[in-house]
Amino acid sequence: MSDNSATIMKSSLVLGGFSLVVAVVLVFVNLATAERIRAQELAAERRALSEVYPAQYHDNDLLDDIILFDPGNTTHPGLLDGLTLSAPRQGYVARKNGAFAGAIIPVDTPHGYSGNISMLVGILEDGTITGARVLTHSETPGLGDRIDASVSDWIFQFDGKKQERDAPQWNIVRDGGDFDQLTGATVTSRAVVNAVNRAMRFFINNQAILAASNAD
Numbered sequence: 001m002s003d004n005s006a007t008i009m010k011s012s013l014v015l016g017g018f019s020l021v022v023a024v025v026l027v028f029v030n031l032a033t034a035e036r037i038r039a040q041e042l043a044a045e046r047r048a049l050s051e052v053y054p055a056q057y058h059d060n061d062l063l064d065d066i067i068l069f070d071p072g073n074t075t076h077p078g079l080l081d082g083l084t085l086s087a088p089r090q091g092y093v094a095r096k097n098g099a100f101a102g103a104i105i106p107v108d109t110p111h112g113y114s115g116n117i118s119m120l121v122g123i124l125e126d127g128t129i130t131g132a133r134v135l136t137h138s139e140t141p142g143l144g145d146r147i148d149a150s151v152s153d154w155i156f157q158f159d160g161k162k163q164e165r166d167a168p169q170w171n172i173v174r175d176g177g178d179f180d181q182l183t184g185a186t187v188t189s190r191a192v193v194n195a196v197n198r199a200m201r202f203f204i205n206n207q208a209i210l211a212a213s214n215a216d
Contacts (some may be wrong), residue, residue, distance in 0.1 A: 049092060049104060051149070052131040053122035058094035058101050065093040067213045069106055082198040083107050086116060093213050094122075100211035101125055105203055109195040113187040114138040117147070121158075121199035125207070132158040132196050144188035154182055155192075163200050170197040 049062050070088040083089075089106035102124040109117050117137045122130035132155055139145045146152035157179060163170055171177025172189050181189035203210070 048133070049120075052120050052133050053092070053094055053102065053104050054130060057124060057130055058096050060093075060095040062092040062094065062104065065095065065214050067091045067093055067103075067210065082202045084110060084198075086110070089118075091210075093210055100207075102130070103203060103210045105199045107195045107199040107202070109191045109198075111187070111191040111194070112137060112139055113144050113185065113191075114140060117188075117191060117195065119192070119195055119199070121196055123200065123203045126162070127200065127204060128160060128162045129158050129196070129200070132192075132199075134192070139185070139188050143182065144185040146182050146185065147188060147192050152182075154180070154189075158196055163197070170200075 053062065067090070068088060069083060069085055069091055071085050072088070083106065085106065085108050089108075091106050092104040094101040094103060102122065104120050104122045107119050107121060109119075111117075115138045117139070118135045119132060120135060121132045124130055133149055134147045134155065137145070137147065139147060146154050149155050169178040170193065172179050172181040172186065172193055174181055174186060175190065177193070179189070179193045
């Protein structure tokens with residue numbers, strides 16, 4: 001083997017070894033980064049869930065008591081009635097001292113002024129709303145986007161509300177109901193009130209199934 005060939009081979013081995021070390025380091029860095037990102041995502045998810053279903057109403061980890069609402073799964077077709085989900089969504093079952101305490105229900109409405117609105121609604125076992133939040137929407141900035149809790153407090157009017165089946169007061173004021181509509185965003189307001197109403201009706205009709213989900 002010539003000196004040039006030996007030099008080239010040595011350089012190749014050194015370069016290959018360096019590349020391997022870099023690759024291993026990158027793998028460990030990516031794993032560590034992924035773990036931190038996932039931890040941050042879980043913390044953010046827990047904070048969001050605590051706004052919908054405050055900690056005083058449950059003692060289980062909601063992220064360990066998930067129920068999947070999948071429009072493509074027909075095992076329990078009734079378990080999707082009224083939610084109008086456009087894609088699989090997660091719900092959460094709340095428990096206290098091992099007993100069913102309520103649930104967080106995902107609900108969509110395609111009737112927003114600018115399209116679909118996705119929400120989560122927290123409901124106690126007795127049917128009282130603990131919180132409602134809009135997750136995604138495309139409503140008009142300065143008008144319909146006030147359904148977002150980070151923009152205005154309009155969504156908080158649902159807190160503590162309760163209903164019995166199809167109670168007529170679950171409409172906006174313009175439609176003879178008890179809920180304020182946003183000025184300049186009647187369509188959006190009506191869609192959200194209707195979605196929360198449907199989540200409540202769903203909860204009432206499927207409480208036994210929800211309580212049994214993931215139960216020991």
